[in-house]
Amino acid sequence: MSATLVIGRYSEADRAALASAFDPLFLTSPADIAGLDAGLRAGITALAFKGHAPLDGAAMDLLPNLGLIANFGVGYDAIDVAAASARGIRVTNTPEVLNDDVADLAVALLLAQGRELIAASDWARSGRWKSEGEYRLNRKVSGGRAGIVGLGRIGREIADRLAAFKMEIHYFARSEKDTPGWTFHADPVSLARAVDFLIVALVGGAETERFVSAEVIAALGPRGVIVNISRGTTVDEAALLDALEQGRLAGAGLDVFLNEPGIDPRFYALSNVVIQPHQGSGTVETRAAMGRLQRDNIDAFRAGRPLLTPVN
Numbered sequence: 236m237s238a239t240l241v242i243g244r245y246s247e248a249d250r251a252a253l254a255s256a257f258d259p260l261f262l263t264s265p266a267d268i269a270g271l272d273a274g275l276r277a278g279i280t281a282l283a284f285k286g287h288a289p290l291d292g293a294a295m296d297l298l299p300n301l302g303l304i305a306n307f308g309v310g311y312d313a314i315d316v317a318a319a320s321a322r323g324i325r326v327t328n329t330p331e332v333l334n335d336d337v338a339d340l341a342v343a344l345l346l347a348q349g350r351e352l353i354a355a356s357d358w359a360r361s362g363r364w365k366s367e368g369e370y371r372l373n374r375k376v377s378g379g380r381a382g383i384v385g386l387g388r389i390g391r392e393i394a395d396r397l398a399a400f401k402m403e404i405h406y407f408a409r410s411e412k413d414t415p416g417w418t419f420h421a422d423p424v425s426l427a428r429a430v431d432f433l434i435v436a437l438v439g440g441a442e443t444e445r446f447v448s449a450e451v452i453a454a455l456g457p458r459g460v461i462v463n464i465s466r467g468t469t470v471d472e473a474a475l476l477d478a479l480e481q482g483r484l485a486g487a488g489l490d491v492f493l494n495e496p497g498i499d500p501r502f503y504a505l506s507n508v509v510i511q512p513h514q515g516s517g518t519v520e521t522r523a524a525m526g527r528l529q530r531d532n533i534d535a536f537r538a539g540r541p542l543l544t545p546v547n
């Protein structure tokens with residue numbers, strides 16, 4: 236027997252598509268695997284994974300015949316890929332199909348923060364526009380200096396969009412790219428010093444933990460704004476909160492946090508932070524494409540064909 240296990244919270248449409256394609260077993264979190272009986276566990280060869288709860292070697296050991304973990308998401312930092320490789324388990328993700336949506340949200344966060352869209356909307360809705368007049372002046376974004384931390388697939392989409400906003404484009408990446416007119420910085424402190432708006436588009440995981448450090452935040456300075464659409468781990472969140480509270484940073488636009496969804500309540504008290512509930516890829520269209528790619532990888536694995544988007 237060769238069964239598929241599905242872990243995570245899926246939309247109705249994805250759940251239905253997974254059910255009709257694989258007749259799988261559904262669980263909410265990796266912690267639930269231990270509750271399955273040993274016979275069921277031994278029959279599982281493919282796992283459709285979604286979410287940010289850690290999937291480690293101990294969980295994999297509970298599934299002795301597992302051959303594939305198909306992740307729903309481009310970021311696979313929740314999965315211990317080294318542990319999977321050591322057990323001969325292949326891992327796939329869903330790159331490319333979400334680039335546009337995540338880049339769109341980064342631009343939206345930048346504009347919402349600079350133009351104070353949330354507070355200005357409240358001003359109109361609450362009747363203050365009518366009783367008190369014009370909303371206060373805010374901050375111009377077009378023509379400013381943007382720094383992209385991580386010029387991968389999503390970072391490049393963000394940079395292309397910001398170039399259309401007549402922004403000066405600076406970036407940090409592991410190596411200089413062929414991007415005429417954009418300025419490469421080999422170190423993030425130098426990047427932060429050169430710009431007003433810092434947009435974080437790094438991959439998650441141990442290697443990039445607190446990459447946007449207290450030193451980077453200090454280099455950005457009191458006119459600086461940080462936008463993060465990557466992972467909460469990539470920014471030193473304690474340093475970010477301190478700087479925002481003490482006026483050493485102008486503001487932030489954040490789609491990702493540590494300990495989602497139970498984020499640090501200090502964020503809620505900050506009117507200069509635009510908060511989004513990790514919804515970068517959260518459109519009907521993109522989530523459908525991500526689900527399709529996840530299922531196509533499982534189909535390929537089951538048929539013995541090359542995986543579409545392998546990670547290891």
Ligand code: 8YV
Nearest residue numbers: 285286287307308309310516
């Ligand atoms: C999540 C994401 O995967 O693709 C990623 O890396 O962060 C998101 O698209 C999605 O929310 C499912 O958990």
